[in-house]
Amino acid sequence: MTMRAEPPYTHGQAARTGILWVNLGTPAAPTSSALRRYLAQFLGDPRVVELPRALWWPILHGIILNVRPAKSAAKYATIWTPEGSPLKVWTERQAKYLQGMLGERGHHVIVRWAMRYGEPSVARELDALKAAGCTRILILPAYPQYCAATTASVFDAVYAWAGRARWVPELRFVNHYHDDPGYIGALAARVRAHWAQHGQPQRLVMSFHGMPAHTLQRGDPYHCECHKTARLLAEALGIEGEQYTVTFQSRFGKAKWLEPYTEPTLVQLARQGVERVDVICPGFTGDCIETLEEIDQEARAAFLGAGGRAFHYIPCLNDDAAWLRALTDIAEQHLAGWPTRTAPDAAAGAASRQRALALGAAQ
Ligand SMILES: C=CC1=C(C)c2cc3[nH]c(cc4nc(cc5[nH]c(cc1n2)c(C)c5CCC(=O)O)C(CCC(=O)O)=C4C)c(C)c3C=C
Numbered sequence: 381m382t383m384r385a386e387p388p389y390t391h392g393q394a395a396r397t398g399i400l401w402v403n404l405g406t407p408a409a410p411t412s413s414a415l416r417r418y419l420a421q422f423l424g425d426p427r428v429v430e431l432p433r434a435l436w437w438p439i440l441h442g443i444i445l446n447v448r449p450a451k452s453a454a455k456y457a458t459i460w461t462p463e464g465s466p467l468k469v470w471t472e473r474q475a476k477y478l479q480g481m482l483g484e485r486g487h488h489v490i491v492r493w494a495m496r497y498g499e500p501s502v503a504r505e506l507d508a509l510k511a512a513g514c515t516r517i518l519i520l521p522a523y524p525q526y527c528a529a530t531t532a533s534v535f536d537a538v539y540a541w542a543g544r545a546r547w548v549p550e551l552r553f554v555n556h557y558h559d560d561p562g563y564i565g566a567l568a569a570r571v572r573a574h575w576a577q578h579g580q581p582q583r584l585v586m587s588f589h590g591m592p593a594h595t596l597q598r599g600d601p602y603h604c605e606c607h608k609t610a611r612l613l614a615e616a617l618g619i620e621g622e623q624y625t626v627t628f629q630s631r632f633g634k635a636k637w638l639e640p641y642t643e644p645t646l647v648q649l650a651r652q653g654v655e656r657v658d659v660i661c662p663g664f665t666g667d668c669i670e671t672l673e674e675i676d677q678e679a680r681a682a683f684l685g686a687g688g689r690a691f692h693y694i695p696c697l698n699d700d701a702a703w704l705r706a707l708t709d710i711a712e713q714h715l716a717g718w719p720t721r722t723a724p725d726a727a728a729g730a731a732s733r734q735r736a737l738a739l740g741a742a743q
Pocket residue numbers: 404405406407428429448452465467523527529530589590591592602630632663664667668669670
C-alpha cells in the first residue's frame with residue numbers, strides 16, 4: 381500500500397471535530413456527457429449492482445451507458461434549478477443549517493458535505509476536514525434507512541480514504557435514524573400541515589426507493605427499516621389499515637425488486653375508485669429527480685391517467701425547521717463524549733507547538 385504524503389496534524393494543534401454530511405451524488409449538468417460520467421461511477425459501484433464484474437461491465441458500458449444518459453438528462457432538465465441539481469442544493473443547504481444550529485447550541489464543529497458519486501467527493505471533503513485540524517470526524521449519511529447500496533457504500537468511500545492516510549482521525553459512523561422520534565415527528569408535522577390546508581386523502585402512499593428483492597433475503601435491513609418508518613409515521617398521524625400504503629419506486633432493470641411498486645399501485649388505486657391520494661417519500665431527506673420527476677410528474681400522470689381525480693405530492697423534509705432540529709439532535713447524540721463544547725484554544729496550541737519544536741531542537 382502506498383500512503384500519500386500529507387500535511388500532518390501539528391503537535392499541539394487545537395483538536396477539532398468535523399461532521400461530513402454525505403448524500404448520493406448527482407450529475408454536474410443535465411447533459412448526456414455529465415450523466416454518462418455520473419452513471420458510470422454510480423452503477424459501477426459493486427454495492428449498487430451486485431453482479432460479477434465480468435457479467436455487468438459489458439452490459440453497463442455496452443448498453444446502459446449508451447442509452448440511459450440521454451433519456452435521464454432530459455428528465456433532469458425538467459427539475460434543474462438556477463443553483464443546479466435539487467439534490468445538491470438541498471444537501472448543501474442542510475449542511476449549512478446543521479453547522480449553524482450546532483453552533484447555536486455551543487458546539488465547535490466544522491460541518492462539510494460530500495457526494496458519494498461525483499463532486500465534492502468524500503475523499504476531497506475528508507482531506508479538507510483534516511486540513512482544518514479535525515482529529516475526530518463523524519460520518520453522517522443523508523439516508524435515514526440503512527441500506528448496503530447507500531449507507532455502506534458511503535462507509536466504503538471513507539475506509540478507502542482512511543486506508544491511504546498516514547494519520548487517521550478518530551471516525552464515527554451514523555448507521556441509520558429511520559425510527560428517530562424527531563425525524564418521524566418532522567415527517568408527521570409536514571403531512572398534518574398539508575392536511576390542515578387541503579383536507580385528508582383517501583389514501584396516503586409512502587413511497588421509498590426500491591432495491592432488488594434478493595437483498596432482503598440476503599439480510600439487508602433496508603426493507604424492514606422502511607416499514608418501521610412507515611408504521612411510526614402512521615401512528616404519529618393516527619392512521620391505520622387502508623388509510624396508508626407502503627410502496628417502492630425507481631425499479632431498475634428486469635429483476636424482481638421490493639414490492640409493491642409505486643406506480644402500478646397508484647394505477648390500481650385509481651382503477652379501484654380511489655379519487656385522491658397524497659404521496660410522501662420519507663426515505664429521501666431532500667427532493668431530487670426520484671421525487672420531483674418520477675413521483676410528482678410520472679406517477680402523477682399515471683394516477684390521473686388511470687382515472688384518479690387528485691394527486692398531492694408532499695415535498696421532502698428539505699429545509700423544514702423541525703427536521704433540521706432533529707438532524708442537529710441526531711448529530712449531537714453521536715458527538716457525545718467528544719469535547720465539542722470546548723473551544724479549540726489556538727493560543728495554547730501554538731505555545732505547545734513551540735515547546736515541542738524547542739524540545740526537538742534541543743535533542
Ligand atoms: C441498481 C440500481 C440502483 C439501486 C440499487 C439504487 C438504490 C438506491 N438509490 C437511492 C437514492 C437515490 N437514487 C437516485 C437516483 C438513481 N438511482 C438509480 C439506480 C439505483 N438506485 C439511478 C440510475 C438513478 C439516477 C437517475 C436515473 O437515471 O434514473 C437518487 C437521486 C439522484 C439525483 O441526482 O437527484 C437518490 C437520492 C437509495 C436510497 C437507494 C437504496 C435504498
